[in-house]
Amino acid sequence: MIVVIHEAADQSRQIKELIEFMDAPQVLTATADNWRAQIGDSRLAAVFVSAGLPKSVQSRIFDGVAAIDCNVPLVVTGDGGSLSDKAAPWARILNLPNPMQIDELSAVLEEIWAVNVVRRSDTMAPGTELIGESNDMRMIRALIERVAPSQATVLITGESGTGKELIARQIHEQSGRTGEFVAINCGAIPEHLLESELFGHERGAFTGAQVARAGRFELAEGGTLFLDEIGDMPTAMQVKLLRVLQERVIERIGGTKSIPVDIRVIAATHRNLQQRIDEGTFREDLFYRLSVFPIEASPLRERPDDVPALANMLIDKVAERYGVRISLSDAALAALCDYEWPGNVRELANVIERLAVLRPHGEVQLDELPGAIRGDGGDRGEDDADAGVAESTLQLPDDGLDLKQHLATIERDMIAAALREADGVVQKAAKSLGLGRTTLVEKIRRHDLRD
Template identity: 50%
Template sequence: MAAPLSVLIIDSNRENLSMLSTILSFIGEECEFLDDLTAAAIPTRHKGVIFGEIAPSLAQDFAIKNPKLPFIGACESLDISSVNYLGQLSQPFSYDDLTRLLHHCQSYLGKIGQLKDQSQHSYLLKMLVGKGDAISEVRHMIEQVAGTAASVLILGESGTGKEVVARAVHDISERKKGPFVPVNCGAIPPDLLESELFGHEKGAFTGAFAARKGRFELAEGGTLFLDEIGDMPMPMQVKLLRVLQERTFERVGGSKSIQADVRVIAATHQRLEAMIAEGKFREDLFYRLNVFPIETPALRQRQDDIPLLLQELLSRHEVMHNASVRFTQRSIESLMLHAWPGNVRELSNLVERLLILHPNKIVDVNELPAKYRHLETEDVEMELPSAIAEREALLGIFNDDFVFDDEQAIEDDSTNALTDAPMMANALPEDGVNLKDMLAEFEVDMIRQALDQQAGVVARAAEQLGMRRTTLVEKMKKYGLSSKE
């Protein structure tokens, strides 16, 4: 645990030092003393600094050069102009004045920390795009764990951005100035994984013509990201567990212990608990890695974030391809209806493909690959055959040769889809009709009947009407209809 911050007093007057230390001791504050401003003697972390009898010019210069330290004056001759100079103690020194000014110091430090938090939050918003609850929870978890030394286990399906989460943890941690070294445990042959992680000495095996550092040494002072940890073979799991416990390792073919000042973040798309039950993953290693789990949500669980993701992915790929595309509202709605088995990686690949296929054009539903078209196109030529047949049947009501026979229609209801349509005259009224409204009324009536007959199950109603479920859902939204699903 870190030691509590103390109050630093810089004063050449011994009497002042004694009085201030007595008051600080009385109110429970730790204090340290200096009698000059030599740079080598100034500690860096304090709750506040009290300037006593020192040269005003030195105090002014020192306050400006240390903007993260709050300062208090204890000498009337001081006149310092700096945002971190928070006030003057009047003599004789009083408990109330000193307590009040130390409170200001605490508030100042809090504001500095808050600015840092806001900067971190802005960074996470850019790295992990989205406004939904699921991705907001991931950002919150990253902020909570980044400042600690705890091991992190990132869980989630392939393509959900587990490495992005790992980089975010590293980039806002105290290790951000150190290296971030990723290793895909599933992409390295088992017999080479030990050498890849721990390095090897010259002559350790055939082909080892020179000594080589492993990923643990390369990540010294930073973060080692072990992706697809579930693919690590059992013998390597034992050796990794030892490194995590003892923080030391040896190169392959070597006997010298090497210290490992490395934070380990692991990730997997597999269910490690099930693998433990099957004897494919060590339980003790799981608990060593699973100190702080973070689960990345699948894209189908955060489809409302797709418009923001499209915007971010476009900005990333546009520079590479020197082109741009714009999505219509209907194309975005169609993409939001997709299941996205490949998650954000699949969406990124789609954006890149569209930039190649349709550079500097507008992408509507027609321009999307077939499997992403979950809405009907607005052009009549592109409508489904069932929709065209329905329109032709409706228009047949108003043909000159059409004669409506009530009894015959009722007897032949198994073959005539228009049996349940509203009764109409067999001639077009002289004042005309509103064909659009009549077609809409008929469509609403058919949808209601299909939903009633199928007990409100949209999928079965859509099958009965000869259309896709997504198309029926859109029509129900359009007409304000509801189902039991």
């Protein structure tokens, strides 16, 4: 839900109509006094706040939003320069000047959507526990227990989908640090925004910076900052990160004050950093700073004994999300254990979710698995994966089905899975789906996936 808060009722209605014209669902107009009661238990996608409201009122609204979810984007409408001095250093604040232009509103709504994709709880992602009793998993648990109480910087390496963030969260939870676990994907944020996201900025530091904003380093004060996909960090940012690791101080963009930070840094990558050093795209001195304590996350193909436990955990997640519980026949489970899982746990999660959509009741048989997993699909690739989906849908239920709705459901879930894997980056998700960006944006609106 998007909430519009303005001191003038006619202005609220106009903004609401413009947002709805852009095909945004659930737009509510409210006042500074009743907005909290109006939204009830609805999930906030964004709050539009008039810049003309008194500072004290703005502060009250910001505090109310933070109490619900400090990751809700705030959109300041109008040209007033009286933004609250207390204006939420935690917040992602966007600006829409008067008169409001459709192209500017469209860009703001797209950014709101992208933020909400990242915010949305990924119900198919593994939980916070490390599942499995293989030797590799036991070794990882032992390393976590050893390094967690220290202040050592940790570098987690491994293929995509192996649970590197779960390892980082376990280190944080066992560290005794009282601050937050703050994560940022260095490869998912455009280079020109990454510095602001990490270090924050002062008011007036660049066009549109109407309020000062804390970066992830400050938000992680007393806790842990997780730098995911560190191998994709631009070289210029690597220099600044190296300085923070050495001196434990930061400077906001546009600021002159050095701000000390008490944080634990954990980095992760699926890249070969030594190769990147040889290519000149990753600094060797930063590599040694980060890899004080290295941990390697094993691919799923090297620990097939963990597949049954992981599959059961993911089936529980499916039951929570869809309200249906699938089961696996012995032959189907054996095929899952024998498969090499190039996409690791993330691929297993996608397969279990797909089976829940296509086979919402009963026991999944071997012939209902994708061909690549059954072992008769040849070399695995996108065509094989698509063929596996097609094969598993050929059995028509006895009571028939609504084909249009069935295909729409499959499309929606595939788009949602691509967006989760791309951390909400539309261009990246579009590429993985073989779609143009504009086409994907339209499908996102059609399937109401923006919030």
